[in-house]
């Protein structure tokens with residue numbers, strides 16, 4: 001019986017590791033390959049013994065689901081501490097570099113916080129994956145990393161040799177977040193050099209594999225992270241997310257100006273929370289106004305990629321760990337994100 005990747009992941013999520021976390025969230029399932037009724041993946045563990053029962057249970061569950069071939073390769077690695085994010089030595093000034101294996105980098109930015117940049121990034125990443133692209137998502141929002149929650153991943157990323165960091169994967173998106181390297185309830189005060197070191201490590205030391213595009217979810221504003229990204233990596237372009245209000249647009253304009261000064265092309269703007277569609281009656285109202293981003297984009301000579309409505313389903317999906325593109329793929333809201341993905345692919349940007 002032919003199985004889908006989603007069915008296999010859902011089945012594996014029912015298998016708990018020795019700590020009681022499901023094996024997908026614990027980051028145990030790597031290099032998952034589903035072809036017809038054949039399922040293969042690598043289980044990356046520190047010591048194999050405690051995980052033999054997990055492996056056997058995963059195999060039994062997959063067979064019960066209909067898998068005819070199940071190949072689980074268990075790789076053990078030395079139990080080293082997670083990598084130290086503090087810069088080892090003073091970074092030597094270098095020009096922008098390519099991230100090995102990564103064809104394109106798209107920065108997702110906003111001038112102001114809370115406009116939905118992370119929601120857009122998560123949905124766009126899933127939409128690009130649904131179009132068959134090899135997608136990575138780097139959550140560089142050091143002040144409020146939200147991608148682990150939005151993409152439903154948890155667990156600390158492993159580092160077999162203390163240098164390379166293995167990313168996590170969900171919904172076809174390879175992801176790494178600074179939020180996975182810090183304790184959930186611990187406020188992190190990032191200082192300039194530390195921030196730059198951490199971002200550089202996440203770009204260069206994470207084993208991204210071969211990617212068509214890496215989306216970088218930036219913190220809001222025009223700070224150190226934006227500068228570091230543009231100076232250290234060859235960024236293909238930036239997408240600016242804004243709500244239609246004047247205050248948000250004013251900040252978006254500053255963001256666009258900064259990227260222009262840094263020599264990063266603007267791929268386009270996205271108006272988020274464009275109109276409100278009532279989930280009960282479908283009535284449409286312009287809570288924050290409408291069309292402000294379109295007018296601004298025209299004035300600045302950059303494309304308007306989409307107008308995404310303010311819709312309860314988008315919030316519930318994002319906050320529930322399965323973006324609307326994944327949880328309600330046929331909804332009009334999901335299709336909005338799918339169209340942006342297609343536009344980017346057609347333009348050779350993703």
Ligand SMILES: Nc1ncnc2c1ncn2[C@@H]1O[C@H](COP(=O)(O)OP(=O)(O)OP(=O)(O)O)[C@@H](O)[C@H]1O
Nearest residue numbers: 113114115116117118119273309310311314315318
């Ligand atoms: N189009 C939308 N419809 C409904 N809710 C939305 C929409 N876009 C974002 N939200 C919700 O608004 C809140 C803020 O969104 P999000 O975290 O994506 O913003 P952000 O710009 O990344 O914020 P921050 O600057 O804090 O990182 C979240 O609860 C999200 O679910």
